[in-house]
Amino acid sequence: MTVTKPVRELSLLERAAKVYDFNAHARARTGAQQHVSELETDWPVDAAVDAPAAAPVAKPAGAGPAFIDPTFLAIPEELRAPVGEELPDEFHLPNGSGDAAMIDRGMLAANGMIVPGAPVGPLAEEFRLVKxxxxxxxxxxxxSDxxxxxxxxxxxxxxxxxxxxxxxxxxxxxxxxxxxxxxLLVDADVAKPDIVHQLGLTDGPGLLDALGDSRIDVEDLVIHTDVPxxxxxxxxxxxxxxxxxxxSTRxxxxxxxxxEANPRRVIIFDSPPALAASPAxxxxxxxxxxxxxxxxxxTPENELRAAxxxxxxxxxxxxxLNAVSFVQGGARFGSYYGQEAS
Incomplete structure (x- = not known):
């Protein structure tokens, strides 16, 4: 007797892999900088997370080296900026250095967060309304104030x-x-900081160090990222x-x-929970x-009032209001942009 294996739904990681090229990002995280002269590579966007990495297209003899950022390859082709054109001023780092920390898009996708460069979905549209x-x-x-x-x-x-x-x-x-x-996103949850980990960045000195030592210029501790x-x-x-x-007055x-360092800057502080820690x-x-x-x-009403x-x-x-139950077939942001509600 032949038993037909049921079709398995894709896992969250597998769905994320369709948006983000995990293999390319893993290579970048380990410091492997690949020099190629063409945009086309053999890196499959729809490959499984643990699929072996294919070698990039070889550089033609005499061609100058050009580093292709794996983040660029993760962005859908129709959303990519034209290659070879000068980026507008707002896409350059304020200090003019080209040294930017890479945000882990794969980690964002796996955690259900907004992925920069990905098509607009329900979560992105909801936060558009919030912001x-x-x-x-x-x-x-x-x-007024x-x-x-x-x-x-x-x-x-x-x-x-x-x-x-x-x-x-x-x-x-x-x-x-x-x-x-x-x-500027400031991790002010000083007892249990998690911002750097959530973004896949390397931790280092920060807010508390600048507060504790007046000789430290806090702007030197700011991490500029590859997200404009x-x-x-x-x-x-x-x-x-x-x-x-x-x-303190510090x-x-x-x-x-x-x-003062950036007149266009909005500062977002991620605070400790109000009822669990005094810094809030x-x-x-x-x-x-x-x-x-x-x-x-x-969250009960009495705790909300206390906070x-x-x-x-x-x-x-x-x-x-976070973690609102989703009713299948109900109204959901994102469908207007052609995204499938899930």
């Missing part, structure tokens, strides 16, 4: 596990897509005095330096508005 409300509020705060505070957003939650870091990363990626805005308009500031060296450092000077309340006094992430399936009370140092608190 637009925040940017509109920033403009109003700048007119403090222009500096208006450029700072704190992403927080009541308890751990509500998705604040997930929302902070996606918000930063979404705002970075704006034509006239630069984004996006930079990262790690949490830095852990200390038992983190809340005291954040509450913090005001550090923030002023970050704002301290940071709330420094920013113009707070995006408070509420998990739909588990809002702790964060009352900031007058403008916006609530974002």
């Amino acid at each position: 637009r409300q925040l940017l509109i509020a920033s403009a109003r705060i700048a007119e 403090s222009p500096d505070k208006a450029r700072m957003i704190l992403v927080c939650s009541a308890r751990p596990g509500d998705g604040k870091t997930f929302c902070a990363v996606n918000l930063a990626l979404s705002i970075a897509a704006e034509r006239d805005t630069e984004v 308009h996006l930079s990262i500031l790690p949490a830095g060296s852990k200390t038992a005095m983190d809340t005291e450092l954040l509450a 913090t005001k000077a550090v923030i002023a330096r970050l704002l 309340a301290v940071l709330a006094m420094r920013v113009g508005q707070i995006m408070l992430v509420v998990r739909a399936d588990r 809002v009370n702790l964060l009352d140092g900031c007058e403008h608190i916006q609530l974002v």
Whole structure:
């Protein structure tokens, strides 16, 4: 008797592999810089994650070396910038160096986050709506209150596990897509920093180091990335005095330096949960508005009210409902762009 094997749905990683070339990125992460003269290579975009890497097309004799960024190959062909043309000014690093840290697109896709350069999907469209409300509020705060505070957003939650870091990363990626805005994502969850890991970057000194040593220029610790308009500031060296450092006058000077370094910069702080760690309340006094992430399936109203009370140092608190149940067949962002809801 012949048994027909049922068709297995693709896993999350396998679906991600259709968007991002994992093999090319793995080669770049291990430092293998391949010099090719043609855009076409033998790297299969739809290959399985563990498929062996094929050799790139050989360089014709006498041709000059040209490094092809694997990130470029991961972007759908119809979205790629023309090769050989000079990039506009906003795509160059502020310091003019071409040294940028590579964001791990494969990790973003595997974690269900927005992937820069990928077609617009439901998540990207939802964060477009979220960021637009925040940017509109920033403009109003700048007119009526403090222009500096208006450029700072704190992403927080009541308890751990509500998705604040997930929302902070996606918000930063979404705002970075704006034509006239630069984004600095600061890992201010100093007790349990995770931003650098989520993006596949190498950790190093950061916010706490600059706060603890007045000789350090915090701008020197900012990590410029290969995602246009996006930079990262790690949490830095852990200390038992983190809340005291954040509450010190040195913090005001550090923030002023970050704002002064780039007039187009919006700073997003990923904060510790308000009910789990004290730095959140301290940071709330420094920013113009707070995006408070509420998990739909588990944040009780009493904890939400308690978190809002702790964060009352900031007058403008916006609530974002996370982990809303998806009903099959219901309305879902992304279908307008030809994306299949899943």
